[in-house]
Amino acid sequence: MSFHGKKAIVTGGASGIGLATVQLLRERGAEVTVWDQSSTENPVDVSDPEQIEKAVALFSKVDILVHSAGIQTYGTAVSTSDAVWDRTLLVNVTAAFYVCRAVLPKMGAGGSISLVGSVQSVGAVGNSAAYVTSKHALLGLAKSIALDYAKEGIRCNCVCPGAIDTPMLRWSADQTDDPAGALAACAQVHLLERLGQPEDIARVIAFLSSEDAGFVTGTAFLADGGAMVPIGGAAFQENGTARARV
């Protein structure tokens, strides 16, 4: 799978899933530009449309867009403050809209957009009202773009990772009393009984960005180690109908 001659933009490319994606796309020959507020090579705050418009003006064409920038926040529908709600929706959804709006006019047939959603684009975990809402909305944006731009030969998918061992996940674990235990528990939610690695997701994004995925658009593409398979979670599997008398 070669990306020679392809121009790619990766938001959130300074860390975690985005960084692994930058490295893999570069290994496979793409010319990759990072848009990340923490980047030493090119700081861009994707929640600021003016910065995006300036950054995109440097491009005459873009073949691959990966939107991996995002933030994790916690709170229920009652305990989430207005500020946390607004910031989560701004960075995780509205920024994706700003970035796609700026990049789509630079894309032609064969263009591919991967929005990094989450298993929380299709399911929910506790105490994460704003994050879950933002990731569901991102899947809606991916479907909407897939529908509107199919006739131009542009594909758009939402990649939905399980728990991936990145600075974001480590930060989340650090919010608990037992960070090591929290990471171990995260690993166990996957059928494959391990955390995902950023490279696991980078390889999926590379596939979706390639012509090998030429018939794949508008999907919630799960890369979750099987986390979403058991109906009702492990308790249901062990005590419920999975043990039905047959």
Ligand SMILES: NC(=O)c1ccc[n+]([C@@H]2O[C@H](COP(=O)([O-])OP(=O)(O)OC[C@H]3O[C@@H](n4cnc5c(N)ncnc54)[C@H](O)[C@@H]3O)[C@@H](O)[C@H]2O)c1
């Ligand atoms: N790690 C996981 O378990 C996991 C699981 C599912 C989905 N995701 C999603 O994957 C994406 C990447 O997460 P990660 O785990 O690699 O996190 P990370 O924190 O390692 O990387 C996120 C990057 O986004 C950048 N960023 C944040 N806000 C930005 C802004 N306003 N402008 C520009 N850059 C900004 C950060 O600087 C950082 O480099 C996120 O959208 C996250 O929600 C992560």
